[in-house]
Amino acid sequence: MSNQHKHRHHHRSQSSQSRSHHHSTPLRHELSVHHPTMHRSATSALFRPSGDGDASMVVDYYYGMHHRDMTIGENDDGESESEHKRCFVLSPIGPEGSEIRQHADDVLSFIIMPATHSRNIECVRSDMKSDVGGITDVVYDAVFNWDLCIAVLTSLNPNVFYELALRQCVGLPVICLIQKGDRVPFDVADQRLIEYTLNPTPLFQGKYAQQVANAIDSLAEQEWKTDYAFAKFQPRICSAPMYFGKMHDLRQRGGVTLGETIQHSTHVDIMGTTLRRWKKYEDDLKVAAAKQCDVRILMMDKDNPALSNLVSLKGKQLEALRLTLDDVSTFYAALARSSKYITLRKVKNGAMLFSYCRTDKEMIYQPHFYDQGNEDTPVWHCESSSTLYHSAKGDFELLWERNREDEITCCNDDDHDDDEAQVS
Template sequence: MEATSSPSTAQSRRQLLLKASSQKSKLRPKPNGSSMVVDYYYAVQHPNEADDETGAELARGRACSFGTVLKRDGSSTKKCFVISPIGCDESEIRQHANDVFNFIILPALHSRNVDCVRSDMITDLGQITDQMYEAIFQWDLCVAVLTFLNPNVFYELALRHCVGLPVICLIERGQSLPFNVSDMRVIEYTLKPKLLFEGSYAEEVADAVDSLARNHWKCPYPFAKFSPSICSAPTYYSDSHDMESRWNESQWSEFLHQAQDHLDIMGAALRHVKKYEDDIKEVALRKCHVRLLMWDHESPSFKSMTNLTGKQYEALKLNVDHWYSGLAVLARSSEYITLRKTTCGTTLFSCVSTEKEVIYQPDFFDLSSFENNPVFYSNDTKSSLYLAVQSDFNLLWELNANADSSLEEVDGSSEKA
């Protein structure tokens, strides 16, 4: 096994790496013009644009703002939090962490349109621990550097495992993992300039990201067989816009198409059905039962539930009628698609659920706009969220069994819609 970098060699390796990289690097101004950053990905794609002065600055390390991420074209949609030992300024640990970040993690994620940041690089106002926990609990990906066996790193890794979200682990070759995590898949690396310069380890990280992308950024929950309903927390999105920024149309289509037994849609979520009408029809063609449960503004509970008055309430009623008319056309296209109104009972939330997954959103959590309400996603069918949504939906569905006949009332108007 190769020994880890010693304090006497860490700085020399760092300088060798910087010098070796100088011919394939490009420095760019930060947005505020205060310093420069290294855009490694751009440099590899444009090796002829580096000049001697730029290379000299890079070799001296003066212009490098380590860990600063510039979006190349604004297309990055995923966020990664790097769990890493940090150490004091100018320490061996800090230099090691910077090299791993800048020459392995950053180029790998940058090439896959994933933005990444380490806790010491967060510049937003607020408590650093709160921002760190938010990233661990909510961001699309974490990369954990286990080198030096730092206790904080393993604590943050454990938190990430508890929420069941993707994490990629790295460790320097020659170091051993503790027993409890010894069976985890890790990417081993060294800080040899040649291998870093060739991008061997960055390519391994990029391959791991590609694998996650093929699985729609989902991973098995590590503790599912021990405590599925207690430990498995749903994914949280602050509002509809937050979710839409992380779920593209292909992911939505995949969510709908994986339904084999049933697809249930209720409440405000139905206003988006038109966009995915073809997907829903394809689901019904497989003889999968699609159940659509829409609001009924004639229900006594509807007005008090919305807490709206005057023009706002009248506008909502018109929208509900419009949505329902469109849904009626869809329901008549297949015997496997059924539409009902909640004439009895109250829908306090919207949902899209299958036998495998559920998306849940409170309907009137924020009265100013449905889009401002928080959204929760879970693929754990034994979780309390999934079981509660299924129970409430089934109860309301049975309570409104007679509402199927109301389709006849909108027959003419829905054809026009």
């Protein structure tokens, strides 16, 4: 090995060690590529820093994939893949051996995989999945549930655009790539696109892989939140319920916070077993009440005989839940006494099978599961025109009437005057 080659090899090794200090240990992958494996000595001239890329990102990924025994499922520290984020690639694939397949493999191997690998993200294309079940189910599951999608728009493949549209409908992060020179359709022209070529120099210098990695970093800084593409059209298209995540996704939907929605409503109903997470919206509920918005709060009474049959908790855990109910009901009782527009009722008769927040225009709905905490169960959103909206409202009204005797509300005339003074 020449001194010059040894110097380059040493420089790349140092770069790799430096990067491993700053990033999590990359995932191992089982990847089959369809272009010949190249030797470092034959291509070393290509791997010079370009100023806007990271050549070692591509080198370390590409050669690492071919010179180690790698399997999806564990990283170098033996951690489970479930602890990492997942990326699904929406891409034209084409028959094996075709130009389309060759192009797709090159984009995957030299742009997408090095970027996701460097950020410790599992990356999969549909032809790499071996799950039991149809390929369509695999695609739908990834599009609707995975942390990230990367869409390759090159050649304007209709399947890719269909999957991209589904991804945008659920409002989850997506990064788009397109080959330089390809026509950009008007309906995605206003989105940020990463343009690439398969010319050897920028490809192997890591220019495009670095751009993808930067886009991933930007999403991470935003806590993987993204603007909902159809937010301003939602009232027109969402007559059916739309799944939008877990309870931790509640606080913001398409750039509009739940608190803002509450503040600008004329009627708000909140129902749930403990309603602990809704305590953070105390100020928003007070603002709504100051605008003469009727707020009705319905929560479970600690002495409801159905409570022990609605949750899997037993013994001390069940008693802890009752203590929580007692504490939270004290909080909401004080809130109800602060305004004549806020009313609290505790359910002693009947049982609640879901939690929800309903305004005059929309509803957030979460079913109760016997053996799962609310943080792990799905959350749905729907407009006032949906069947689910009216069905849930009917259940609320029935429970509200049956528990009229356990009502807490403001009954002090001075407080009434204070409310009216705030509105004026």
